[in-house]
Amino acid sequence: MNAQHEVLNTVIATIRSTINEDWIQHFDIDADTRFNDDLELESIEFVKIAEALQRHYGEIDIIGWLSGKDIHELIGLSVGQLAEHIITAGR
Amino acid sequence: MARVLITVPPLTGHLNPALALARQLAAEGHELAWAVHAQRIGDKLPAGARVYALDDEIQSEDLGSASPKVRGIESVRVFFEDYTMPMARQVLAPLEAAARDFAPDVMLVDHQMPAGALVARKLDLPWATQVTTSASILKMSPVLDAWVAEQYRSLQQDYLPAEKRVERPDFSPQCVIVWSIEALLGNAHARVPAPYLFVGPPQTQNRRGIEFPWSWLDASRRCLLVSLGTVSRDRDTRFFEVMLQALAQLPQLQAVMVAPASLAAQAPDNVLVRDYVPQVELLSRVSGVICHAGHNTVCEALSQNLPLIVAPIRDDQPVIARQVIDAGAALFMRHGKVTPETALKTIQTLLDSPQLAERAGALGAQLRQAPGEAGAAAALLALACAETEQLPC
Known part of the structure; x- marks a missing residue:
């Protein structure tokens, strides 16, 4: 498994453990899955996921990255974009 | 007696509280006029209501229809960018004409009818905002706040002189009537600064009889x-x-x-x-x-x-x-x-x-x-009185 896959899997596992509802444990989540449309997550839950990832990855600023997005970008935000940011920022 | 001009979007949740307030004002003998999309909601207004139609020359399909399938924050974006803002641009001129013709002592402007707010500001009319839920007076996040401010900036640019433009023109600096209670708001989010009056939901509603076993x-x-x-x-x-x-x-x-x-x-x-x-x-x-x-x-x-x-x-x-x-x-x-x-x-x-x-x-x-429409009516009339110094309002 390469580093990209590892980050994506960590993001997906963090989403599952943070939301911690029955359906999400077996819901098919991949890089294209969108937080608003596909997962029905509200912003308060999204922030919790971001905070958990920030704790996991330490130096990487996820909350700051999010606040630089505009509303259209936030609406369409996908799991893959979040993983991509972690990979890019971690280099 | 006061002259009150009411403007609301053609949406039931916004029309109903205004109707409750209008019944209260009419019972007290005040003179009302409505600046609304008459083709859509004219039949819901009180019989004999004085109406300034905002949709005389507008095809219904020009107004973005609420997309039924969008959810969450995307529905907020669609409602604002594709419905509220285009509608505001369409009705600025007829709404200003209505306000000039009726010459109200005070305007009641729904929060989702920003054209009414801009007209009141341009003509220096006393006005109150009506907010129909406990949600829309909160500052939800910097990203959302910046987006909302940008929408209003662009709406005001072609209509209001520079000295009258503000970040949130939708909130009256005189009175914002909220049809909810403060206890529901909680402390999770700051409010847009404005002079709020929480009146609770309307206490009387026109209900059609519905059969039930x-x-x-x-x-x-x-x-x-x-x-x-x-x-x-x-x-x-x-x-x-x-x-x-x-x-x-x-x-x-x-x-x-x-x-x-x-x-x-x-x-x-x-x-x-x-x-x-x-x-x-x-x-x-x-x-x-x-x-x-x-x-x-x-x-x-x-x-x-x-x-x-x-x-x-x-x-x-x-x-x-x-x-x-x-x-x-x-x-x-x-x-x-x-x-x-x-x-x-x-x-x-x-x-x-x-x-x-x-x-x-x-x-x-x-x-x-909560005082409901009686409290809302008193606040509105206080604005009209302050302006005209007439008694009794």
Whole structure:
């Protein structure tokens, strides 16, 4: 498994453990899955996921990255974009 | 007597509180006029109402229709960018003409009718904003706030002189009437700074009589009302099907479900599916409510001390859901994802948690004490009096 896959899997596992509802444990989540449309997550839950990832990855600023997005970008935000940011920022 | 010009968008949730306020003002003898989309809502106005039509030259399809399928924050973006703002641009001119012609002592402007706010500001008329729910006066996040400010900046640019432009023109600097109670707001978010007056929901509503088989209700069993409101009722049937599966395992309960009649065939014996219900009367007979966190339904349930399960879908529902959960009177269900197992557990928790009903009762007491349209009318008239120094207003 390469580093990209590892980050994506960590993001997906963090989403599952943070939301911690029955359906999400077996819901098919991949890089294209969108937080608003596909997962029905509200912003308060999204922030919790971001905070958990920030704790996991330490130096990487996820909350700051999010606040630089505009509303259209936030609406369409996908799991893959979040993983991509972690990979890019971690280099 | 005061002359009052009312402007609201052609949406039931915004028209209804204005109608309650108008009945109050008319009963006190004041002179009213409406600047509204008459082709759409003219038939809902009081008989003989003085109307300035804003849609004489506008095709109905010019107004973006509310997309039924979008959810969450995307529905907020669509409503604002594709509905409220284009409509504001369309009606600025006819609305200004109406205000000049009627020469009101005071204007009542719905929060989703920003053209009215700009006209009042341009003509230096006294005006109050009406806000119909407990959600839209909050600053939700810097990203959202910046987006909203940008929308208003561009709307004001071509219409108001530079010295009259402000970051949030939609909030009157004189009075913002909120048809909700402060206790629902919580402290999770700051408010847009404005002179708020919380009047609670309207206390009188025009209701058409809706038939209901009252004898179906079994006094020996507790009953729940399940409703997603009129806008989302026909969205899809998944949520209702999940509720039916959960309720089938709770024969000691009854439930009335406001849903398409086609679902009746799948309903277990203890669930009655109805297209429409007399909601307020029915609420006096149930022990709890499962709903979409629409502000009306939430307030009507709390007013009767009922705890809720909230499954928000769109618009301001996620915010209202969070408010009533944080106030301790509701539990959460994820509308499009909830499983029968989780629904069953959540319903059991709702019925086994007296503290939820206690918190609902505390909010209910405040809702019942709120002044409603009488308080709103007094505030509006105070603005008119301050301007004209006439007595008695």
